[in-house]
Each structure stands twice: as structure tokens, then as C-alpha cells.
Amino acid sequence: MVRxxxxxxxxxxxxxxAFLHQEQANLWIPSREIIKSLKSLLSQRARLIKAKLILITPIEELAGLGLKKNLATLKRSFDPHWQR
Incomplete structure (x- = not known):
């Protein structure tokens, strides 16, 4: 602590x-556009995977309960996207 x-x-x-340590300083270089684009796409992918899991979980729970009629209806609502 300094008074x-x-x-x-x-x-x-x-x-x-800053003056005493200027030789050790590294200049900030902004990310290339392709890196920014990839980060954005990866973030979007992660959000989509999370949303898919939120939607799939109740369907899998119905399958575990043996409610075949409800399960078939829910699976049809996802077609053709019902894939893992």
C-alpha cells in the first residue's frame, strides 16, 4: 500500500x-477478420446446440415414460431436423 x-x-x-518497462511492452494487434468471423460462427453454433438440447430433453423424457403417441407427434414437429 502506498500513502x-x-x-x-x-x-x-x-x-x-510504463516508461521503465517500455522495452517489455507488446503492441496490441487486432484480430484478423476471418478470426472474428469464426468466433462469431462458433458462438452461434453453441447457442443453437443449447437450444436444440432444451427442445430435445422433453422428447427424450417422454420416450423414457413410454408415451409413444406424444413422442411421435413431437418427433414429427422436428422433421427433417430430427437428427443427432
Whole structure:
């Protein structure tokens, strides 16, 4: 802990630290557009998988209970997307 804190003192300490360690600094390089695109697509895929699981779980629970009529109706509502 350091006594005598203020915005002006803190700014001076940060500037001194940056000056003393400038050789160790790495410049920030923004991600390439293709990397941003891939991250976005992977996030969308994860959301879709989560949504699919939310929808499939009740269907699988009905299958476990042996309610064949309800199960067939629900499976038809997913066709042709009913695949794993």
C-alpha cells in the first residue's frame, strides 16, 4: 500500500512504470477478420446446440415414460431436423 493517493499521483506512477518497462511492452494487434468471423460462427453454433438440447430433453423424457403417441407427434414437429 502506498500513502498519498490521488488521480494526479496515480497517473504519474503509471507513466513512470510504463516508461521503465517500455522495452517489455507488446503492441496490441487486432484480430484478423476471418478470426472474428469464426468466433462469431462458433458462438452461434453453441447457442443453437443449447437450444436444440432444451427442445430435445422433453422428447427424450417422454420416450423414457413410454408415451409413444406424444413422442411421435413431437418427433414429427422436428422433421427433417430430427437428427443427432
Amino acid at each position: 498519498g493517493k490521488s488521480d494526479k499521483i496515480d497517473a504519474g506512477r503509471i507513466a513512470k512504470y
